[in-house]
Amino acid sequence: MKNSSGTQSIGYILKGYPRISETFISNEILLLEQCGFRLRLFPMRHPREDFCHDSVRQIRARVDYLPTELLLDLPRLLLPNIFLAVKQPALFKHGLSLAHKRYRRTANLATFKHLLQAGYLCNTHLFKDNSISHLHGHFAHSPTSVTMFAALLSGKSFSFTAHAKDIYTSNEEQLREKIRLAEFVVTCTEYNRRYLEKIAEGLNTPIHCIYHGIDLKLFSPTTDHRKCSPPYKLLTVARMTEKKGLPTLYRALRILKDKGLSFQHTLIGDGDDKDKILRLINDLKLQSECSCLGTRTHSEVLKQFEDSDLFVLACEIARNGDRDGIPNVLVESLAMGVPALSTTVSAVPEILIHNRSGITVTPSEPETMAANIEEILHNRDLREKIIQGGTQHTREHFNNRTLVAALGDIFQQQLERNRKTATPS
Secondary structure (H helix, E strand, C coil): CCCCCCCCCCEEEECCCCCCCHHHHHHHEEEHHCCCCCCEEEEEECCCCCCHHHHHHCCCCCEEECCCCCCHHHHHHHHHHHHHHHHHHHHHHHHHHHHHHHHHHCCCCCHHHHHHHHHHHHHHHCCCCCEEEEEEEEEECHHHHHHHHHHHHHCEEEEEECCHHHHHHHCCCHHHHHHCCCEEECCCCCCHHHHHHHHHHCCCCEEECCCCCEECCCCCCCCCCCCCCCCCCEEECCCCCCCCCHHHHHHHHHHHHHCCCCCEEEEEEEECHHHHHHHHHHHHHCCCEEEEEECCCHHHHHHHHHHHEECCCCCCCCCCCCCCCCCCHHHHHHHHHCEEEEEECCCCHCCCCCCEEEECCCCCHHHHHHHHHHHHHHHHHHHHHHHHHHHHHHHHHEEEHHHHHHHHHHHHHHHHHHHHHHHHC
């Protein structure tokens, strides 16, 4: 679809930008621009990496970073908020009251930082750019908190996209309040949508499920993966965090080594648990079979997909409730014709339909995972079946151009409502 909203634009509030692990967001922004939407980006943090994907370089939207630290940036935050409180005392008092109510629920001082960031955003940018008609937060926690306060202080409409950790580690009352005040909510899995609808019971806010999707031109089969032979090449792309279940995976690999299976496993990704994972690899005596490459660009990941016989991801629910939705790397794997195995956690079965588009196993069971890895490598009929089913499933349900067009339709309807509201009758 093409945007026909004239000079109206959408302000995107982001946790950080650009981020290597959030390519789906930069792809969404780029595709919305290609649909004709005008965007302004307001990230809360600068990038953590010193490189970015090619898609980011194509984005034309202006980027303005918000002050990040409450104490270090307090002088930058305070002055715009003082101006705002003088110019809009009733609105600012309302925002302060909401922040106080939310603080009483969680005792989290970040609530007041989010209010100050929103005040900074309004006074420094939104009141100076009349074209911004609607605000959208990516991730339901802090970015949407800033978005919600900015909408309240500026009188603009807002919406947000909820993903995974931001949903399941959020206070339910806080989340319900955001849903109630938003014009609409987008989430990336049916599993998430059902959870959010349960929290929002009795509210009228529409909650849409729109998968992230991938660029099927970029991720398409270039190698015939139906046949494989030892040493088998296994691939995992994952951050080194609890919800990725890497200890289960490495214990499964130790079982396979003990059975005499010849393989090489490659992990792409970094994270807080890096030292713990490297120690585990050493303790399991898997140094000869396992390598950790750290963070890599998409082109390097593509090369790894081309060379792999099986993609493995051992998703599980972390102790704080954090879990994956549909990891994009699973979609990319299937689109590349690489068979994939993961667990039944969260929405993973929405992409890996067991014995049709992939294989799913119970989380935290290395013996079960090892047995199914071996089965996929040795059972040619099963392998061919899930490869064919996987590529077909991604073509039918995970084309990011189709999915972003659907998101664009929702934004277009909102901009039209805003235009009619702003136009005198």
